[in-house]
Structures are given as C-alpha cells and as structure tokens.
Amino acid sequence: MLTLSRWKIIVVTLSVIFGLVFTLPNILPQRTLDALPGWVPKQKLNLGLDLQGGSYLLMEVDTAALRRERLTNLVEDVRTSLRGEQIAFGDLREAGGVISVRITDAAKVDEAANLLRQSVGSPLVGAIGGRDVSVATRDNQQLEISFVPEAAKADAAMAVEQSIETIRRRIDSLGTKEPTITRQGLDRIVIQAAGESDPEKLKAVIGKTAKLTFQMVDESVTPEDMAAGRIPPGSEMLPSEDGYVPAYVVRKRAVVSGDELTDSRQTFDSQSGNPVVSFNFNGQGARKFGDATARNIGKKFAIVLDAKIISAPVINGAITGGSGIITGNFTPESASELALLLRSGALPAPLNVEEQRTVGAELGADAVKAGAISTLVAFITIVVFMLLSYGLLFGGISVIALVINCTMIVAAMSITQATLTLPGIAGLILTLAVAVDANVLIYERMRDEARAGRSAIMAADAGFSRAMSTIIDANVTTLVAAGIMFAFGAGPVRGFAWTLSIGVFTSVFTAVLVSQLLIGWWFRAARPKKLPI
Amino acid sequence: MSAPMAWPLIKLLPQKTNFTFVKFARLMALISAVLVVASLIGVFKPGLNLGIDFKGGSVMEVSTAPRAVDLAKVRSTLEAQGLGDVQVQAFGAVDRALVRFQTPAGGDAGVTLTNAKNALRQSLGDPVQFINPSAVGPKVSGELFRSGIIALALAIGLMFLYIWFRFEPQFGLGAVAGLLHDLILTFGFIVLFKIEFSLNTVAALLTVIGYSMNDTVVVFDRLRENLRKYKKMPLGEVIDLSINETLSRTIITGVTAIMALAGLAVFGGEALFGFSVVMIFGIAVGTYSSIYVGAPIILLWGVKRGDEEATPIKLGAASRP
Numbered sequence: 043m044l045t046l047s048r049w050k051i052i053v054v055t056l057s058v059i060f061g062l063v064f065t066l067p068n069i070l071p072q073r074t075l076d077a078l079p080g081w082v083p084k085q086k087l088n089l090g091l092d093l094q095g096g097s098y099l100l101m102e103v104d105t106a107a108l109r110r111e112r113l114t115n116l117v118e119d120v121r122t123s124l125r126g127e128q129i130a131f132g133d134l135r136e137a138g139g140v141i142s143v144r145i146t147d148a149a150k151v152d153e154a155a156n157l158l159r160q161s162v163g164s165p166l167v168g169a170i171g172g173r174d175v176s177v178a179t180r181d182n183q184q185l186e187i188s189f190v191p192e193a194a195k196a197d198a199a200m201a202v203e204q205s206i207e208t209i210r211r212r213i214d215s216l217g218t219k220e221p222t223i224t225r226q227g228l229d230r231i232v233i234q235a236a237g238e239s240d241p242e243k244l245k246a247v248i249g250k251t252a253k254l255t256f257q258m259v260d261e262s263v264t265p266e267d268m269a270a271g272r273i274p275p276g277s278e279m280l281p282s283e284d285g286y287v288p289a290y291v292v293r294k295r296a297v298v299s300g301d302e303l304t305d306s307r308q309t310f311d312s313q314s315g316n317p318v319v320s321f322n323f324n325g326q327g328a329r330k331f332g333d334a335t336a337r338n339i340g341k342k343f344a345i346v347l348d349a350k351i352i353s354a355p356v357i358n359g360a361i362t363g364g365s366g367i368i369t370g371n372f373t374p375e376s377a378s379e380l381a382l383l384l385r386s387g388a389l390p391a392p393l394n395v396e397e398q399r400t401v402g403a404e405l406g407a408d409a410v411k412a413g414a415i416s417t418l419v420a421f422i423t424i425v426v427f428m429l430l431s432y433g434l435l436f437g438g439i440s441v442i443a444l445v446i447n448c449t450m451i452v453a454a455m456s457i458t459q460a461t462l463t464l465p466g467i468a469g470l471i472l473t474l475a476v477a478v479d480a481n482v483l484i485y486e487r488m489r490d491e492a493r494a495g496r497s498a499i500m501a502a503d504a505g506f507s508r509a510m511s512t513i514i515d516a517n518v519t520t521l522v523a524a525g526i527m528f529a530f531g532a533g534p535v536r537g538f539a540w541t542l543s544i545g546v547f548t549s550v551f552t553a554v555l556v557s558q559l560l561i562g563w564w565f566r567a568a569r570p571k572k573l574p575i
Numbered sequence: 576m577s578a579p580m581a582w583p584l585i586k587l588l589p590q591k592t593n594f595t596f597v598k599f600a601r602l603m604a605l606i607s608a609v610l611v612v613a614s615l616i617g618v619f620k621p622g623l624n625l626g627i628d629f630k631g632g633s634v635m636e637v638s639t640a641p642r643a644v645d646l647a648k649v650r651s652t653l654e655a656q657g658l659g660d661v662q663v664q665a666f667g668a669v670d671r672a673l674v675r676f677q678t679p680a681g682g683d684a685g686v687t688l689t690n691a692k693n694a695l696r697q698s699l700g701d702p703v704q705f706i707n708p709s710a711v712g713p714k715v716s717g718e719l720f721r722s723g724i725i726a727l728a729l730a731i732g733l734m735f736l737y738i739w740f741r742f743e744p745q746f747g748l749g750a751v752a753g754l755l756h757d758l759i760l761t762f763g764f765i766v767l768f769k770i771e772f773s774l775n776t777v778a779a780l781l782t783v784i785g786y787s788m789n790d791t792v793v794v795f796d797r798l799r800e801n802l803r804k805y806k807k808m809p810l811g812e813v814i815d816l817s818i819n820e821t822l823s824r825t826i827i828t829g830v831t832a833i834m835a836l837a838g839l840a841v842f843g844g845e846a847l848f849g850f851s852v853v854m855i856f857g858i859a860v861g862t863y864s865s866i867y868v869g870a871p872i873i874l875l876w877g878v879k880r881g882d883e884e885a886t887p888i889k890l891g892a893a894s895r896p
Contacts, residue, residue: 080793092846097806099685100715242692245685285845349673395685405707412844431827464774464846471781471839472854475832476789479824483793486824493591515741516789521783522733527778530726532719535778542782 054559057551058446064453085456090463090537091234093410095403097241098214098533099233099391101248102228103201105194108391109139112189112197115176117141119162119296120187121276129154134275141187142180151183158187166196201390206231211386212247230396239402251348251392252383254300256331257292259342259354267291280344282351290351292344296335302327306385308378311369317377319368321384328364336360345370347380413467420471421448427476432485435574439560440481443552447477450548455541463537473545479516480553488573495559498573499565506558513554517546592819597811600871607756607868614763623766626773627709629723631716632660632677633688635708639699640670649674652698656691684712723777730781731755734788741794745876750791753861753869757787761857770849779850783857786832790825792864797821798870800876810878814870829862 067075067084075084075108091098118137120143124131130146131154145151154200155177161522163175174193178186206223209231213221221244235244260277268291273279279291306321323331335357344354345368352370372380424444429437451470455462488505496504524546527539564570627634635859637644646663649672653661658676666673688710696703731754739747761783765772798817801851805813833855840851 102712102714122719127631159761240690241685245689249685394683394712395710397707397710398685398688400707402706409844409846412842412847416839416842416847419842420835423834423838427827427831427834463777464843465850468836468839468843468847468850468854469782471835472786472832475835476786477824477827478831479789479828482824482827486821486827489823490820512793515792515796519734519737519792520785521790522729522737523781523788526726526730526733527781529731530722532774535774538778543787 045102050555050559054555057450060558061446061449061453064456065449068452068456079521080536083457085232085357085459087452087456088459088461089406089410090461090466091236091399091406091533092464092534093406093413093462094236095239095401095406096234096236097244098237098397098399099241099244099395100397101231101233102396103198103205103229103231103390104392104394105198105201105229107199108197109194111391112193113139113141114186114294116162116189116228118276120158122295123157123161124154127153127157129157139188140331143185143187145183148183148572151179151185155179155185158185161195163189166190166193178395186311195228202229202231204390205393208387208389209233209248212382213244213449215382215386216243216247231393237403239400241398241400245395247379247382249393249395250383251389252380253348253385253388254303255296255346256298256334257294257296257344257346258338259344260291260293260335261341263291280346280349280351290342290344290354292346292351296346297343298323298327300333300384300388302330303384306381308374308381311367311368314369316369317372317374318370319372319377319381319384321366323364323366325364328362331364331366332360332362338360341457355533409464413464417467417471417474420474424478425559428481431482433574435563435564436485439483439557439564440478440553442560443481443556444474444477446556447545447548447552448474450552451541451544454544454548458544460540460544461537462541463534465534466541468547469541473542473549476520477545477549477553480509480513480550481557483512483516484553484557492573501573502565505552510554513550517550521546592637592822594819594822595815596818596866597815597816597870597871597874600739600867600874604871607864610763611759612755614759614766615884617763617766618759621766623772624769625720625761626771626776627675627711627716628772628773629716629720630677631684631711632675633684633691633693633710633714634673634699635677635688636666636706637672637674637699638670638704638706640700640704643669644672645699648698649695653691656694657740658687658691678710678712680713684710684715700747719774723774726777727758727780727784730784731758734784738788738792738795742799743878745873745878746795746799748876749869749872750788750795752866752872753791754787756864756868757857757860758785758859761853765853768852770853775847775850776853779853779857782854783861786858787861787864789830790861791869793824794818794865794870798873814874818866818870825862825865829858832858843849 064085065082067086078084086256090516113136117134121134124143131143132146133142133144135142145154153482157173158177159173162177163173165172166174172198174190175187176190178188180186203224206225209221213223213233213235221233223237224232226232233244233248235241260274263273263277267273268279268289273291276294277291278294279289281289281532302324304324304327307321309318309320310316311318338357339359340357342354342356345352352368355369368380421444423439428440428444431437432440451473454460484505487509488501491501491504491508492498494501521543524539524542527535528543531539637649637713639645645667650661650663650764653663653674653676657679658894659679660675660677662673662675664673665671676687676691678684688708692708695705731751734754735747735751738750758780761780763786764770765776770776794817797820798814801808801813801817801820805816808816835849836855836858843851
C-alpha cells in the first residue's frame, strides 16, 4: 500500500493543483482577477441569499382562479357558438365544473354536440378529439360540456411558463440586479433576488395580475335592475376602482384584451392635464377595437383592470388608429406603474405568495464573518488536537491533508457553482472535524498493528489497507444522509447537504491518498525502525 | 531522522484500555430507556417548538432604535389586524422585538406580512425597521414538515438496509436501535431547551444520524473482525474488547467534532446557535450509543458466528489471548 505508484503521484499532484487554481479566485481581489487573461478560472463561491442578503419569494399560480375563469369563458363560448349557428337552447349553466345546456329542438342535439366539439375549448395534445373539452349527450336533449382531466395540468403548466416570462419582463424593467426566476413543481415559481432587501417593491410589480380588457357597458340594465340584482346572462356587474365611477354592468365578452397591446406609456391628457396611460394595439387588436367603436358610437365602454373598472368613457367616434388613452384616477406614479404592467403583459392567473424570506445585506455580511471565524476556530482546534495526539510528523501529515481537503472543497464548490449557505458553513466545519476521522482510523490501526509486534513498514501498510473498509462504510453512511437531505431538503438544507457530500469525497481522497503518499515519502527518506505514533 | 518523542495526548489517552463496558450494560440500558421514554413524552407534551418553516406564519424583528419598542402596542396592533397566535418578545436590546404571528386561514402569507408591516409602521411611527421578515404559507409549511419527517424516516431505513447488507441482520438492528435512541434523545434535548424546530434542525438531526451511524459502524467493523478472530471468546468479552480497541479513535474523533462545533456555537451567531448545540448533543449521544446501545443489543440477540466465513489469522506474539 505504501508503494508510490506513478498514477497515485499524478492523481494527487493534479488534484492539489486543481484545488489551488480553482480556490484562488476566492482569495484574489477583484481588480487582480479582472486583469488576468480570460482562460484563468474566475468562478467564485456562490453565496446563498442568507450570506449575501436578498429576497426569496415562492409564489403559487392560483389554479383555482384559472379554472373558474376558463369555465366562465367556456360558458360564453358555448352561448356564442350555439347562437352563431342559430340553434335554440335553454338552461345554460355551470355546476361543479360541468356545463350543461338543453337544446330546444330534439333533432338538432347531435348537430349542436358536433358543433361544440369543434368550436369550444382549446387544442390539447393527446386528448380525445385533440381538444381539452369533452361534450357528452344526456337524456332530455341535454348536453354536458366539461374539461378533460389533463386540461387542468396543461393549463397550470402553461400558466406557470407564461407567468415566468411576464415576471421576468416586469423585473427587468425595474432594474433589479439579476434575479433568478425558476419553476418549482407543477404550479410554483421561485424568485430570488440577491441584494434586494425589500421584497415589497418586487411584490408590488409581480403580484398584480394586470389583466386589462375593454368591455361594452350593458346599457339595457336600469339602475333598478341593478339594485335588484337582475343581471341578464352574458353580463356581469363590476365594481369601479376607488368609487371613481359607480358600479357598471358590462358584457362578459371582452371587445379587446390587453394581450393585444403592443406598447403603453404614461403621458398627460392634452385637455385636462391629468396623468393618463396611452397605448397601442397590434393589427388584430386595432381592427377589433375599430369595429367595436364604429358600431357603438354614443355608447359607453368600460376599461377593466383585474375585474375592476378604471373608467367608462363614451365612444365619440370610431377609433381606428389602433391607439388610445386610458383615463382614470391616476397619479403620475400609478399611471406609470400601470403602463409598465400593461407593457409587460398580464399574468394568466393571480399569484399567491406562499413563502417569503428576506435577509438584510448587513446581516448577510455578519453571517459571513461569523462563519469565517468559526471555520478558522474549528480549523485551529483540529490542527492543535491532531498535532498533540499524533505528533508533529503524523499529525502534521493529517493537517496537510486537511488543508488540501479545504482547498478542494472550496474549488469544487466554486466550479459547480453550488450555493454556499450558512448551514453549508456548518457542513464545512463538520466535514473538517470528520475529515480527520479517516486519519484517526488509519493511525489507530497502525498503532494496533505496531503493538501486535509488526515492523514499522508492515504496521503502516496494514494501517491503510485494513482501515479502508471501515472508512468506506463510515463515509457511505454519511453520504446516504447527505443524499436524503439533498432530495428532501429545501434551500439552506440543500446547501448543507451539498457541502457535506463534496466534503465526504474530498476527505476520503485526501485522508487516504494524500497522507499515504506523504507517509510513503517519509518512509523512503527516514527508513524508520519504529513508528513514531 | 530519529523517531520523534511520544506526545502528551498519547500518554493522556491510554494506549490500551480494559474497561468492562458490558458489565454496566443493564444499568445503562435502564438509564437509556428512561431517557427515551421521557423524551418521547416530551415530544408530545409540551411538544416541539415548531418554527414558521413547519407551522407556517410570519416572523420578523422589529426595531425602533434609538427608542425602546412598545411591546404592548406592537401586540395590540397585530391583534387588531385579526392575526392569530401573536407572539411579541423583547429580543436582545430594548429597541428590538421578535414578532411572530399566524397567517389567517385562506390568507396569502405575503399579503398578511405586508399588511402587518404597514400597520406597525403607522402605529409605531418613525423610525421603525423590519429586519429579516419571513413568511411561510400553510401549504408550504405542511409540505416542508412532511418532507422533513420523510427524510428522517428514509435516512434510518436506508442506514438499516446498508448495515444489513454489509454486516448481518443483528448488526442492522443494533445500529438502528442506536440511531433511534440518538434521534429520540436529541428530540428530547430540543424539547427540553425549547430550541426552535426548523429546517435547519432537521439538517442537524440528519447529520447526527450520519455521525452516529459512522461511529457505530467503526465499532461494529471491529466487532465483526474480532468475532472471526477470537472464535472461542464469550460474546460479551469480544464486545468489550472491540469497544476498547476503538475507544481512542472514538474519543479523538468525537472530541475534534465537538470542539469544531463548539467554535460554531460560540462564533456562529444567533442563527446557528441552536443548530450547532443540537449537533454537539447528538454527537455526544451518538458516541455513547455506539458503546451502550448498539453493541449490547447484539449481546441480547446473539450473533451467528459463522464458521463458513472463518479464515485463520496468524497473530503476532504480542497479540491478545
């Protein structure tokens, strides 16, 4: 075991160099680092939010709201489709996620079912008929329309993807430094903004759905009807923002929606001088808006944001240019916020904050300092203890192994860009403590063998070979624990597990190979009769 | 190059110990059993002090420096917001308070926190600062709790399987008994000192499991070896011998680990204190259990000393009888 085979020397030398080279960027000042040529590794330890300061938000797409909205739209789609083909129907309603409708003419039931199969819902890969709704015929000329089970999943996945894009656009325009926005599980989004100690600002822009629609006001409804709650099907009563205008009854079907905006800015109204939001439609939106305004001159349309009416101006003439302004009870700030939200698009569904954590930058710096001090203290204690236990030579060898171990951990963490967290530092300290365990096992074994009367070289050799299986058993168990922590842990626990796993590998490597090599060299040089431990 | 002199600690730790551990096994088993039962009771009543990771809700520090915090006003403001389980306690200096509250059922954790902050800002007046505000919704906290428990159970299960395959079933049982003992006692410790049970605590517990296993494996490894070596020796004596032989390693590794963690407990600050104290306790218990729980259980169960695996080992003159 103590033979110095060439591959061992090469492996150890390479890994020591590797450790040093990749640890270096963490020690050198940024200025020196910038001056170095491009091929030099420059990746530093990736500090977690708890060490750097920053905000963490875990948001969940409100899939229930998404479902409700899709159902409402589906009811309206059924109504328009049947009306469009002049199929008489009655009793259209939704209950428990199933829409039912009674077709008046028994002869037209099949026709209606076929029509709906082709016209409502949206395409879905792998579903019957390729759409995400199923239409079933029941007794009494009833049709039942419902979403297929896969639809909810597909909707959620799509909504999360769309939300991530929207959030990214919104945060980008805020100028927050490099946030990471990632998807988690089926319907969750994680936003991490390092250095941002006030998540309220983030939440203010992220949290708004910003769903803008232009809907016609249903002027057939009198104030008395409204008070009595007599709202015709296909219309709905919406509250107005801050009581600026009274509640209105509007048509559920939107004339145009915010999806068709290409741009929006905060400007001032040329007549009143009030802050307003100006917008431009894309081609399709401009056409729809132009048609609707041309047909409804003299009537009112409502500008609806997140189910609240901002304002309800009277249409004075056809608006065909594809641009317009939104007036309302705005301040310059709120107008520019609305403009930003409209520019970056609506969220497909509301987002709920499920988890929110903040660490101040100052506290992060304190944590780094505390972590560094405790690591140093741990290191010194271990060094002193090992030197006292095993003497300058063997103790010294394990200390050298420990130092190499440290650089290798830092190097591995820097390359993999694994996040170092506060518990991760604890993992590092524990690794240092347990790293010497392999050395202790080897040395104790050597002592045993020496006591049993073996020659120095035999004892040293047996120390390594016979401690091996124990070392492997002992470290595999730690690795199992770390693996489980990584699989089930969240955030900081994962960081801890990652540091621990890297530490297991590097410590076994250094304790076994590096110290073996060093002891082998010493044996060659000193040719001892007796082991000095 | 002459051989260096013997070093102080080597003398301090006797080279060869002959403690008769097994003799005290009954007494220790009794003590362990009492502590395990007490810890188990403690886990149910008064129960774990769950942090917001697992219970849900919000926590933050409120600072009105240089003025002292009006704790009563903070409490009444939060209660007026309709928040349940409001806890307000002085924290360090008089100008700081630690505030916790639950998110109302069906509420949005983030919105609740924002509203609470706004209300406090109004009632306390300037200057007021909110340090490290965090909120965890009930859904997430439930999931975290479940996955924490699953992680602990899975860790024990996998360790058991590993030992079973590497050693023999009896060893596996002994090791798992030791693990459970350490885990339960550590839970008892957490309850006794009202240490907050959070994600970090679960990480500490998993580490304790890993360490305790590590320690047990080293003793078992030697035990297995000695069982093959000394076929005629009574089981109790083989166990004693194996523990004695590995004792210096057990102590050295345990002491270095505890010293390193003690540094962390002292210098790691508030955030890591609980975490490191739990680990220190766990390592101490883990060391104890590998001597007094794992091995004695093997004594109780007996072990198959298979002849089929026997390979005669030539021993040197100075070897043990």
